Amino acid sequence: xxxxxxxxxxxxxxxxxxxxxxxxxxxxxxxxxxxxxxxxxxxxxxxxxxxxxxxxxxxxxxxxxxxxxxxxxxxxxxxxxxxxxxxxxxxxxxxxxxxxxxxxxxxxxxxxxxxxxxxxxxxxxxxxxxxxxxxxxxxxxxxxxxxxxxxxxxxxxxxxxxxxxxxxxxxxxxxxxxxxxxxxxxxxxxxxxxxxxxxxxxxxxxxxxxxxxxxxxxxxxxxxxxxxxxxxxxxxx
Numbered sequence: 001x002x003x004x005x006x007x008x009x010x011x012x013x014x015x016x017x018x019x020x021x022x023x024x025x026x027x028x029x030x031x032x033x034x035x036x037x038x039x040x041x042x043x044x045x046x047x048x049x050x051x052x053x054x055x056x057x058x059x060x061x062x063x064x065x066x067x068x069x070x071x072x073x074x075x076x077x078x079x080x081x082x083x084x085x086x087x088x089x090x091x092x093x094x095x096x097x098x099x100x101x102x103x104x105x106x107x108x109x110x111x112x113x114x115x116x117x118x119x120x121x122x123x124x125x126x127x128x129x130x131x132x133x134x135x136x137x138x139x140x141x142x143x144x145x146x147x148x149x150x151x152x153x154x155x156x157x158x159x160x161x162x163x164x165x166x167x168x169x170x171x172x173x174x175x176x177x178x179x180x181x182x183x184x185x186x187x188x189x190x191x192x193x194x195x196x197x198x199x200x201x202x203x204x205x206x207x208x209x210x211x212x213x214x215x216x217x218x219x220x221x222x223x224x225x226x227x228x229x230x231x232x233x234x235x236x237x
């Protein structure tokens with residue numbers, strides 16, 4: 001009887017510690033989210049102006065630049081693109097909005113997502129041909145897909161292949177995004193969906209956290225595996 005009480009007490013202490021840690025983590029993330037959101041809002045407007053003018057001036061400037069200077073111009077544009085992604089990640093993390101589902105062509109969402117993918121001549125992205133109609137929030141799923149595909153592009157470092165495959169059964173649509181990059185270290189594989197965790201030199205470590213949240217809001221599951229690096233998304237129809 002005494003052993004039983006000791007065991008129950010140990011279990012209770014363990015549960016209290018776990019709940020306390022979860023609460024501290026939740027409060028810390030909420031504070032970070034609030035502070036980061038304020039900074040991101042302040043940066044959003046000037047960055048939008050930079051992006052707009054850079055796009056408008058590109059044809060005129062490229063016609064006057066030598067090849068080595070064109071590369072500098074494209075690097076500047078890519079930096080603006082990266083900054084915009086970071087700010088969008090922070091804002092999406094800070095504002096968990098309600099999902100708005102509607103019947104949607106998955107391929108149409110994927111093609112819209114591709115407009116936000118920063119690719120290069122050495123990278124081939126193979127899209128699926130078969131389409132499925134799914135009940136989802138198209139804007140949010142578009143964001144998930146562009147985030148994961150952009151991560152795959154960065155992993156390839158200018159050379160390689162990305163395969164996007166879709167399949168289904170009677171209840172679920174399964175999306176697999178595979179890249180031919182070097183893979184994710186086993187140490188990092190289990191941490192990849194944790195807030196603030198990143199292996200990149202720049203970035204917030206929030207992109208995949210937001211993706212996971214969106215997929216779970218849809219009643220789905222997202223996971224990652226190695227050899228090759230494969231992100232698998234399962235969504236209910």
